[in-house]
Amino acid sequence: MSFSSTDTYIVSNALQLAVDAAVALEKPLLLKGEPGTGKTRLAQELARSMDTELLHWSIKSTTKAQQGLYEYDAVSRLRDSQLGSDKVHDIANYIKPGKLWQAFTAKQRPVLLIDEVDKADIEFPNDLLHELDQMAFHVYETGETVTAQQRPIVIITSNNEKALPDAFLRRCFFHFIEFPDEQTLRQIIEVHYPNIQQQLVTEALDLFVQIRELPRLKKKPSTSELLDWLKLLLLDPPKPGQLREWMSDEQRQSLYGALLKHEEDFPQLRYLRQG
Template sequence: MRFEGTKDYVATDDLRVAVNAAIALERPLLIKGEPGTGKTVLAIEVAKALGSELIEWHIKSTTKANQGLYEYDAVSRLRDGQMGEERAKDVKNYIKKGKLWEAFTAGKRPVLLIDEIDKADIEFPNDLLQELDRMEFFVYETGETVKAIQRPIVIITSNNEKELPDAFLRRCFFHFIKFPDEVTMRSIIDVHYPGIKKKLVGDALSTFYAMRELPGVKKKPSTSELLDWLKLLMNEDIDLETMREKNPEALTPPLHGALLKNEQDVALFERLAFLSRRQDGGGNSGGGRRGPAG
């Protein structure tokens, strides 16, 4: 099984190498990177490319490791027993299989996505060490051991909100998705919006990367936000230059709410754009990347 990318996902050479290395080693692939760089989508595309079932486990701050194995509903069983329900006699009726159980017993080798593992408690990764290592776990209520029919392809994502334990990291193959450069970003845009006007892409990328390079910006716009912004600009069916000419006093680009997500960054951008205009003597119509106002 080898991943070579898909028509819907631009995978760089180093990312393809990382995916295939993790598959060959039969180790979880730990993917880190900025939000919006395609970490979660990677698992979807790997499953699609390999013709595998995708099993998704999205982690929240309240998620416990045992929920990925199974959950036993003792309260429902007690209630049913008190009411004389026949099903209360079999404990298996009250065990809900978790995502790891589903992955371990899948008929064909699946892709298991453990998404945003760093959202959970710090002990969460350690609590899964044995299960991910041995690919088995014990069900105390029934006395059975659930073993993986074949090792699933495990992809774990992290936004680096907290450090992961060393013991957990040793068991993973690690890859950091770098933020796309302009060449790669153009390829990503072409995949999502084939036939988009080149001038619109050029102007948009100039503004987008200028925003990301602003010193002091709190929330840098991501790839997914750029794609949303381009979609809105395409709906307007007008280029950025014409939009600016229609509203020359505007310091922020049109529809900037798709890119800037808090008032501090909007204020910062407006302030730097104002200073840039003063230095340029009222604006600069030249090409290329042009500072904060794009």
């Protein structure tokens, strides 16, 4: 297979090659990059381009690797036993397949997204090593072994909140999504707003890039936040060549809230160069 840009998602040549390489090597693709650079969206668009199922496993601080395999509901079994239900004689009634189980048994090769793996405990990635290597796991309660009918395409995202174990990294194909250059940003904007005036795009990108370059920002605005800001601008577009003046209006300055997410960052706007 060869993944490329779609009608709703622009992918760089480097990212396209990384997807193809991970698939060819049959290794999970580990994606890092600034929040908002499209890591999660990549898995969604990959599944859509393949016309296959996306299994999205969103990781939290409390997530355990076992939950990706299956969960045994002992409480429900105990309750049914007290009520005299015949269900209790088959323990399989209380086994709930997790996302890996679903991926292993899917009829069509799915895309499995393990999203924000670095949010979990440091041992979480290591706990998945065997299953990702062998594409199989054992269900102790029933004695069965679940083996992948076909190897799913695994996308793993990380925001670098925690370092990942070396043993885990060795088993992945790694790619860092660089922040898009101006040409790519223009392509992304064109996909989302095909009829937007190019003069507005030019002015907005110039101001956006300057904001990202401001010193000591706690969080630089991302691509998704640029798109949000443009959506607001299109509701009441400024006249050509007047975006900076239009945004300097005291009431409209609150629109910078689409780009800046910390109150400490707003005073930095005074350092913007004049157009």
